[in-house]
Amino acid sequence: MKAYILQKDSQSLDNLCLIERPDPVPGPGQLLVRMRAASINYRDQAIVTGGYFGGRVKRDTIPLSDGAGEVVAVGPGVSRFKVGDRVAGTFFLGWVDGPPVGRRTARGAPADGVLAELVVLDEIDAVALPPHLSFEEGACLPCAGLTAWHAVVEACRVRPGDTVLIQGTGGVSLFALQFARASGARVIGISSSDEKLERARRLGLETGINYRRTPEWGDEVQKLTGGRGVDHVIEVGGAGTLARSMQALAFGGRIALIGVLSGHQGDTNPHPLVMKGGSMHGVVVGNRAMFERMNRAIEINGIRPVIDRVFPFAEARAAYEYQQSGALFGKVVIAI
Ligand SMILES: NC(=O)c1ccc[n+]([C@@H]2O[C@H](COP(=O)([O-])OP(=O)(O)OC[C@H]3O[C@@H](n4cnc5c(N)ncnc54)[C@H](OP(=O)(O)O)[C@@H]3O)[C@@H](O)[C@H]2O)c1
Incomplete structure (x- = not known):
């Protein structure tokens, strides 16, 4: 599969590289998701330049926390989703409900993010997309929404x-x-x-x-x-x-x-x-239970995320540059 990585100790967009990697395989309780879109947050810019709270990325890391795609395989014991379901990953890993106790691991740094053709998600860290949203719209939900x-x-x-x-x-x-x-x-x-x-x-x-x-x-x-x-x-x-x-x-x-x-x-x-x-x-993003309540409200109220521009996967760097240009209105999305 193709994936972008931010190289270890990244300081600029020169450290954003497109690479080939073996396709990941879902383990027990995991989903293999063909990512169809990802979106960029302000935080993602700070991660590129090493200005985020945790400092520079400490290993080659797949960037971006927010994405949506389609389940193409499931590992043993998966019960919440099936092949063909349209899903988004949560921003934090393992925060299902309740207050933000302890230090949570976030996607896009330090955990690998979603700017890749295939991504493995723990099923507890995924939610179903509101049916009326496109993958591009769904990709705006996990952090910003x-x-x-x-x-x-x-x-x-x-x-x-x-x-x-x-x-x-x-x-x-x-x-x-x-x-x-x-x-x-x-x-x-x-x-x-x-x-x-x-x-x-x-x-x-x-x-x-x-x-x-x-x-x-x-x-x-x-x-x-x-x-x-x-x-x-x-x-x-x-x-x-x-x-x-x-x-x-x-x-x-x-x-x-x-x-x-x-x-x-x-x-x-x-x-x-x-x-x-x-x-x-x-406010620190939110847990999965909030995400599910939000998605119900989005569906019932027919809300659609405001997307400013969609860039192709090959132009991820241009998408980052546009997001920080000051021209931004709403979300910048990368179609995968
Ligand atoms: N606590 C959390 O869990 C959490 C989660 C998500 C985001 N955040 C934070 O929330 C902020 C917004 O994130 P985002 O992804 O929505 O950003 P974004 O999409 O990049 O939006 C940036 C926009 O904010 C406006 N802006 C910039 N500086 C401003 C200022 N000094 N006063 C008022 N408006 C200003 C500008 O809009 P105009 O051109 O219209 O002025 C700019 O286009 C960031 O600091 C981010 O780190 C925190």
Whole structure:
């Protein structure tokens, strides 16, 4: 089979190589999946350059956590799936339900990922795709989709009539927009681009703020909500956005802490959150039970992931380059 690897100690896309490997064989409780599509997350860029939390990849590693495909063989004792089923792998290995206890192994680093023609998944680490989704759409779910679901539905418990703030128009944020709208909420968004805000409006965004033109967007959110603030912030910016997220928050509101787009370090004063009686909830992707609940909601609500561009397998490098170009709106997918 053909597979991409990130070479040990990868520091740049020059370390992304297409190789030939023997076809893997499923063992007991495992599925052999012909991957049909994979998608790229912000995290995958950081893994390429060695800037992810765990440092550089310590061995040649198949990249990308998120993919979808078709079961072509099953190992002994498999009971959850059969040949022909359409599946996606979970982001974390072995996290079926409950809280994120202990250190979890993630696909795409340190465990091998899905940018390969054939991948072996433990059946406990796979879910069925919503029937109405293509493989390309299904490949967007394991990290970006589930993180947004976890934040909006499981952590914030967004209700009809609530107001939700999303940041940027990348993978997690556009899923958050869709899940918040399906929950009956009003959504306000910030973005670097008026054109992207206009596209987001077509997905249900009510009001957009260009954070380049309006760097004090926390004040602007307060004005737009008549001084009440938003009930929930889906916080993907991190240290550079947290102070304004607190400013934008309503009394008793909640911030779902997800991302680090503005960097890892900061010294945000927590006092405004205290005075508002607000709370913060750390979100780390999600477990398989959440993934299955999300897929039911996606099916019932007819939700389709927002795909910006699909690249062919041979052009994986170009897909990575596009994902980090700043032009991104939603997800970048590689068809396999
Ligand atoms: N905790 C977890 O389990 C978890 C899971 C998934 C992702 N994450 C994190 O969540 C973040 C988003 O991931 P992603 O894969 O959705 O990213 P992505 O698809 O690459 O989206 C990036 C987009 O975010 C916007 N952006 C960039 N810098 C910003 C800033 N300072 N303030 C506001 N918006 C900004 C830009 O949109 P505009 O051009 O529209 O401004 C950019 O296109 C990353 O930090 C990632 O590591 C964490």
